[in-house]
Amino acid sequence: MATDRPVWTATHVGRVRSANEDLYLVGKRMGAEPVESWSGTMAVDHGWAVIADGMGGHEDGQIASRIVIETIARSIESVRDVADVSTMIENANRKLFEAMYSGQGRPGMGSTIVGVVFLDREALVFNVGDSRAYELRRxxxxxxxxxxxxxxxxxxxxxxxxxxxxxxxxxxxxxTPRIRRFRLEDHIGVLLCSDGLTDMVQESRIATLLAESTTNPAEHLAKAANDAGGKDNITVVVIGTKATIAPSVRRTQSSQ
Incomplete structure (x- = not known):
């Protein structure tokens, strides 16, 4: 099995919002610019990617997503199992409330989270809220x-x-974090995204766009969401190879 895979990221403030309340973490890289795209590689024997979509309006949403991602960044390298993921997410949630009580941001600010941790031939996917993770499989x-x-x-x-x-x-x-462990194979990729993508672009269209030739598939998807109206911040992380993607779609959800 390959020890690293290509990864593409894109984040965009969209066409309506005045600030980008999304924040992503890929390995040690944290992306929070209003408009940004990047490509690189990720080690699948122990790599990770996370998206936080802040809520609370402008500065409070940005504060919330940053607290979540910075807290996750300090512990995700140690994650090895489901229990570790639960502890990590509960700690991020606790840090948010500590920030509220100390006057950093307003009461009620929050964030969704979605992420994946690669552990050689397995991966752990987790989420709280409505940001999504997809498996890209042939x-x-x-x-x-x-x-x-x-x-x-x-x-x-x-x-x-x-x-x-x-x-x-x-x-x-x-x-109750949604956590799912699945078998990782060479032909499997992963898509993470905030709801700024999936609210604007149907899944069948996402699959079609991923199959198209482009230098950065994450940026390609973010552009499609903006072309459809860009009503929210958009953040996308694509991990895998072109061989993992073709224009067809099957949808299911974890029962956890």
């Missing part, structure tokens, strides 16, 4: 995450209320 786009929304089984989620997030309330509430 022409199929398979949803690995599970939306924490009212009506979370629908293809478009704009306007649907979140049923859980990191922070997002005035006082701490119990959270």
């Amino acid at each position: 022409g199929q786009l398979l949803q690995l995450s599970r939306d924490d929304t009212l009506g979370g089984d629908r293809g478009r989620r704009g306007g649907h209320a979140l049923t859980q997030s990191l922070g997002g309330t005035a006082t701490p509430q119990p959270i």
